[in-house]
Amino acid sequence: MSKADELRAMSEEHSAHNYHPLPIVIAEADGAWVTDVDGNRYLDMLAAYSAVNFGHRNPRLTEAAKRQLDQVTLVSRAFDHDQFGPFVTELAELCGKDMVLPMNSGAEAVETALKTARKWGYEVKGVPAGEANIITFEGNFHGRTTTIVSFSTDPDAKDSYGPYTPGFRTVPYGDVDALKAAMDSSTVGVLIEPIQGEAGVNVPPSGFLRAVRELCTANGSLMIADEIQSGLGRTGTTFACDHEDVVPDVYILGKALGGGIMPVSAVVADSDVLGVFKPGQHGSTFGGNPLACAIAREVVAILKSGEFQQRSRELGAHMHERLGRLPNDVVREVRGRGLWAGIELNGEARPVSERLMELGVLAKETHETTIRLAPPLVISRADLDWALDQLEIALKG
Ligand SMILES: *Cc1c(COP(=O)(O)O)cnc(C)c1O
Numbered sequence: 240m241s242k243a244d245e246l247r248a249m250s251e252e253h254s255a256h257n258y259h260p261l262p263i264v265i266a267e268a269d270g271a272w273v274t275d276v277d278g279n280r281y282l283d284m285l286a287a288y289s290a291v292n293f294g295h296r297n298p299r300l301t302e303a304a305k306r307q308l309d310q311v312t313l314v315s316r317a318f319d320h321d322q323f324g325p326f327v328t329e330l331a332e333l334c335g336k337d338m339v340l341p342m343n344s345g346a347e348a349v350e351t352a353l354k355t356a357r358k359w360g361y362e363v364k365g366v367p368a369g370e371a372n373i374i375t376f377e378g379n380f381h382g383r384t385t386t387i388v389s390f391s392t393d394p395d396a397k398d399s400y401g402p403y404t405p406g407f408r409t410v411p412y413g414d415v416d417a418l419k420a421a422m423d424s425s426t427v428g429v430l431i432e433p434i435q436g437e438a439g440v441n442v443p444p445s446g447f448l449r450a451v452r453e454l455c456t457a458n459g460s461l462m463i464a465d466e467i468q469s470g471l472g473r474t475g476t477t478f479a480c481d482h483e484d485v486v487p488d489v490y491i492l493g494k495a496l497g498g499g500i501m502p503v504s505a506v507v508a509d510s511d512v513l514g515v516f517k518p519g520q521h522g523s524t525f526g527g528n529p530l531a532c533a534i535a536r537e538v539v540a541i542l543k544s545g546e547f548q549q550r551s552r553e554l555g556a557h558m559h560e561r562l563g564r565l566p567n568d569v570v571r572e573v574r575g576r577g578l579w580a581g582i583e584l585n586g587e588a589r590p591v592s593e594r595l596m597e598l599g600v601l602a603k604e605t606h607e608t609t610i611r612l613a614p615p616l617v618i619s620r621a622d623l624d625w626a627l628d629q630l631e632i633a634l635k636g
Pocket of ligand 1: 343344345346347382383436437465466467468469494
């Protein structure tokens, strides 16, 4: 038995089967490349679902983490620490808002945003007790908690987890009239992915985000943008909402905010919204810890230069130009923005990701027929071209 087979057998036997990973066992990574336990190298075209936007072991980020490891790593929010004030200030500034509520995983930040919207709805908007509703979209993915899966439209994510949390209305993504019809005086928020990631990199019709913004403003509801996967450079701008010059009331951030080192998430909004929380009303033991803040501060500093947004824009345009030329007997549609693509195939996607792996490229199918590409934004143009060459080969079957 090879080392890899031995390790995979351990995972297979002792890990819950809630994932269907490609048969690779990674031991090391650097930039856009990973190396398996047998020394084979692969180009990472998934970047941990955008959590590794700035590359594996980005030197600036590992340096920030190492420095902080030698200082202090966790104090809980019972005490302040010297990374906290600067972190919330710098992240708020990046978002053009004035308050940050730090959490850890993306789902926790989404939960926090939902709680924010409800609390704001009752205490500021004046919705009668227990009547708040929040609008979500078909095909959404916002995480895995019981409340979040309550408004999922994906049976795999939702089934057998009831009873479900009430208070959500779900309308078709991109349908302005349906959104308008679903809104009423008790609508406290509209939770939207500016581009739906897990659904297969679904870009909404042009003008949709603006329409959501206008409807939210007119109805006095919070526009809550889940930019956990779409934000922080992935689409060629700091936030995917930027493509339509839309500023939501609430940003939800995660994934790349932790620099691929640890889970760091946050809800960012103005104080008329996040100011609803008083001591004891929400919290997290690890949220905003010194190590997380030190890493996330470096992420914010990296984003402020605009370098990665620009890389994503330029390399993304090149990638989409090449993807647009794929044969349309195998490829039905290519969606996406920047270095982010959902390639809709006429057939099964899993065999294509398996063939890609044999060719040295790691990508992952989402649902049955979509291949998602989301390489680390540090990828070189030559490596990107090589990966796209391999994709052309893999699609030939
Ligand atoms: C990944 C993701 C989440 C959940 O983040 P976790 O860190 O896995 O909990 C929420 N929303 C979107 C849009 C995501 O892509």
